[in-house]
Amino acid sequence: MVNYANRGKPLQNIINLTNQIYKLKGWAVVNEVPTPWRVIRRGKQIIGASPAEKSTVDYYGITHGRALAFDAKSTRETTRFPLDNVHDHQVEYLTKFQDQGGIAFFIVEFARLNKTYFVPLKFFETYWTAAKNGGRKSIPFEEIDLQCDLIRPERGVALDYLKYCS
Numbered sequence: 001m002v003n004y005a006n007r008g009k010p011l012q013n014i015i016n017l018t019n020q021i022y023k024l025k026g027w028a029v030v031n032e033v034p035t036p037w038r039v040i041r042r043g044k045q046i047i048g049a050s051p052a053e054k055s056t057v058d059y060y061g062i063t064h065g066r067a068l069a070f071d072a073k074s075t076r077e078t079t080r081f082p083l084d085n086v087h088d089h090q091v092e093y094l095t096k097f098q099d100q101g102g103i104a105f106f107i108v109e110f111a112r113l114n115k116t117y118f119v120p121l122k123f124f125e126t127y128w129t130a131a132k133n134g135g136r137k138s139i140p141f142e143e144i145d146l147q148c149d150l151i152r153p154e155r156g157v158a159l160d161y162l163k164y165c166s
Contacts, residue, residue: 015072021157029062071094073109074108076112081139086124117150151164
């Protein structure tokens with residue numbers, strides 16, 4: 001059995017560091033959205049925990065008067081990004097957020113390739129809609145590599161995704 005519990009933790013750590021630098025430089029204020037947890041007890045003993053409800057997305061914030069929201073995803077795949085890494089409620093939230101004038105996107109890391117991409121919601125939705133209509137259940141790496149921006153360390157920031165938020 002494969003444990004997926006912390007597969008995105010290194011990416012999350014880099015994004016959190018990036019967001020701290022953005023805040024210090026006055027470029028943006030971006031916060032991680034905490035997942036609400038329900039503690040499972042047997043008497044006074046804690047025996048487990050599970051998410052209390054569906055969260056929205058991983059991060060939200062503001063940059064130069066524009067709201068932004070995004071989810072960060074990491075995969076160990078090298079040829080495709082599996083769409084089952086994304087949940088319906090996340091896409092619905094990002095779509096509604098974008099409809100209200102916000103900047104909505106995904107940050108997708110291909111961990112084995114050491115490449116991370118800024119994936120605009122509009123690009124993502126093309127594949128999401130096709131998958132929901134019986135099409136391919138993943139986005140080919142080649143398509144992401146050709147049509148999405150590779151996020152690089154720039155401007156003194158480890159993962160400078162903000163430069164693509166326009």
